[in-house]
Amino acid sequence: MLLWTAAIGVLVLLAFFIGYIVYLGAGAISWHFLTAPPNEAKAGGGIGPEIYNSFYILILTLVFTTPIALAGGIFLQEYARPGPFTTAVQFCAESLSTIPSIVLGLFGMILFVNVLGWKFTALGGALTLTILNLPALMRMTQEALTVVPESYREASMALGATKWQTIRRVVLPSAIASLTTGIVLISGRILGETAALIFTAGTSVSVGRSAYDLSPFHTAETLSVHLWYTHSESLIPDAAKVGNGSALVLLAMVLIFNLSARFIGRALSKRFTAA
Amino acid sequence: MIKLQVEDLDVFYGPFQAIKNASLDVPQNRVTALIGPSGCGKSTFIRALNRMHDLQPDVKVDGRVILDGEDIYAPGVDPVAIRHRIGMVFQRPNPFPKSIFENVVYGLRIHGENRRSTLMEIAERSLRHAALWDEVKDRLEKSALVLSGGQQQRLCIARCLAVDPDVLLMDEPASALDPIATSKIEDLISELQKDYTVVIVTHSMQQAARISDFTAFFLMGELIEHAPTRTIFTNPRDKRTEDYITGRYG
Numbered sequence: 001m002l003l004w005t006a007a008i009g010v011l012v013l014l015a016f017f018i019g020y021i022v023y024l025g026a027g028a029i030s031w032h033f034l035t036a037p038p039n040e041a042k043a044g045g046g047i048g049p050e051i052y053n054s055f056y057i058l059i060l061t062l063v064f065t066t067p068i069a070l071a072g073g074i075f076l077q078e079y080a081r082p083g084p085f086t087t088a089v090q091f092c093a094e095s096l097s098t099i100p101s102i103v104l105g106l107f108g109m110i111l112f113v114n115v116l117g118w119k120f121t122a123l124g125g126a127l128t129l130t131i132l133n134l135p136a137l138m139r140m141t142q143e144a145l146t147v148v149p150e151s152y153r154e155a156s157m158a159l160g161a162t163k164w165q166t167i168r169r170v171v172l173p174s175a176i177a178s179l180t181t182g183i184v185l186i187s188g189r190i191l192g193e194t195a196a197l198i199f200t201a202g203t204s205v206s207v208g209r210s211a212y213d214l215s216p217f218h219t220a221e222t223l224s225v226h227l228w229y230t231h232s233e234s235l236i237p238d239a240a241k242v243g244n245g246s247a248l249v250l251l252a253m254v255l256i257f258n259l260s261a262r263f264i265g266r267a268l269s270k271r272f273t274a275a
Numbered sequence: 276m277i278k279l280q281v282e283d284l285d286v287f288y289g290p291f292q293a294i295k296n297a298s299l300d301v302p303q304n305r306v307t308a309l310i311g312p313s314g315c316g317k318s319t320f321i322r323a324l325n326r327m328h329d330l331q332p333d334v335k336v337d338g339r340v341i342l343d344g345e346d347i348y349a350p351g352v353d354p355v356a357i358r359h360r361i362g363m364v365f366q367r368p369n370p371f372p373k374s375i376f377e378n379v380v381y382g383l384r385i386h387g388e389n390r391r392s393t394l395m396e397i398a399e400r401s402l403r404h405a406a407l408w409d410e411v412k413d414r415l416e417k418s419a420l421v422l423s424g425g426q427q428q429r430l431c432i433a434r435c436l437a438v439d440p441d442v443l444l445m446d447e448p449a450s451a452l453d454p455i456a457t458s459k460i461e462d463l464i465s466e467l468q469k470d471y472t473v474v475i476v477t478h479s480m481q482q483a484a485r486i487s488d489f490t491a492f493f494l495m496g497e498l499i500e501h502a503p504t505r506t507i508f509t510n511p512r513d514k515r516t517e518d519y520i521t522g523r524y525g
């Protein structure tokens with residue numbers, strides 16, 4: 001009974017949040033708002049480049065994070081023998097995952113913006129987010145591999161497969177659904193991450209060049225940073241409206257991304273396991 | 276003719292010695308049954324015969340296991356190649372979460388065979404050999420996990436046969452199955468000994484008596500007695516063997 005109440009309470013709270021964001025933001029949404037560049041001084045700016053930057057940084061971060069996290073998780077779970085080295089790696093990863101994102105943001109600023117002299121760039125932002133999310137995705141990879149029954153590995157090895165063949169042909173395909181879920185969860189965090197990006201990717205869209213710059217060295221304000229910026233720093237008269245609209249678009253983006261990734265995960269899982 | 280020769284085998288789990296100085300000759304094209312009470316080491320013994328213990332970090336194996344004159348524990352021997360020649364069927368059916376077809380041809384694919392016609396031909400032959408073909412021929416692309424336990428176990432046997440091993444190891448292959456499925460597996464084993472050398476662990480003395488030509492009796496990590504099955508059951512040499520088969524313990 002208590003659990004039911006708690007579950008319903010969470011649902012009601014969530015519904016209220018979503019409803020409120022939709023209520024406030026719906027009025028701001030228009031084709032112009034979704035595609036136009038932001039305006040620094042006057043009303044009527046849009047969020048087109050911010051949406052572009054959000055996905056640009058998301059994809060760049062995933063390109064860095066996924067292979068490293070998968071490799072690390074596979075190594076720790078399947079190859080590393082228990083011992084001081086493994087414990088040390090685990091401990092470091094866990095420590096890394098507890099660092100607040102603002103601290104990593106400042107670290108990223110010192111390293112990428114100042115020492116390397118890149119200024120505010122999408123690349124610096126993506127690398128900072130990589131450091132931020134690597135431990136979590138590595139952990140999730142390990143969890144996903146733990147769930148794969150030992151009997152699959154035994155069966156494969158007993159048929160004369162090498163360890164790597166076993167991992168590639170049996171273990172990873174069986175874990176593909178949980179791996180996809182892990183990547184989706186991480187993606188949601190990347191899309192919503194703000195603090196670490198303010199100091200690394202900047203609070204403005206590409207200055208002096210195309211707002212849809214393909215180079216990773218462009219200043220890249222994301223939608224969530226824009227949301228923070230308009231509400232706290234901005235000079236534009238319609239800041240509240242732009243902020244509310246941005247919040248709704250961000251919410252929709254995360255939702256659509258999650259649903260489609262889940263769908264793809266299930267399709268992949270079906271393909272690999274004939275389930 | 277002796278196919279597999281085990282000499283002075285010791286197996287340790289950490290400090291615990293699970294197998295003590297066991298020696299056994301396994302004749303070719305015969306079924307050798309390993310019997311004994313739970314915890315006597317018979318499963319540990321059979322897993323030493325295709326180096327499955329290599330997969331656990333804290334297990335140590337001493338002694339020699341000689342397959343066709345070659346010690347599989349000699350330095351430089353590749354355990355992967357050994358497992359290719361000595362197949363294993365486990366206690367619980369463990370098909371991969373793949374289609375029936377992909378399960379059977381798994382061993383072929385990992386050895387680089389990808390021609391559809393070859394795979395199909397070997398899959399059919401292996402499934403027929405495992406007496407499963409007629410039950411699955413119309414649904415080879417369906418998931419193996421929808422099969423019954425007995426069918427899954429015959430699929431696992433077919434999967435082993437597809438890589439054409441010399442020796443088949445079976446670790447209580449029928450213990451998780453119902454009586455009808457069990458009798459199918461037993462019929463299959465009798466059929467298989469024409470082409471393969473079979474070593475089977477069983478906790479059922481009746482099963483050992485029904486299907487095996489030779490029986491080895493294990494007790495507390497020791498191989499107590501090894502003889503033709505008829506001799507073991509009618510005229511055992513050792514008092515402990517007699518006590519076990521007459522049901523005094525175990």
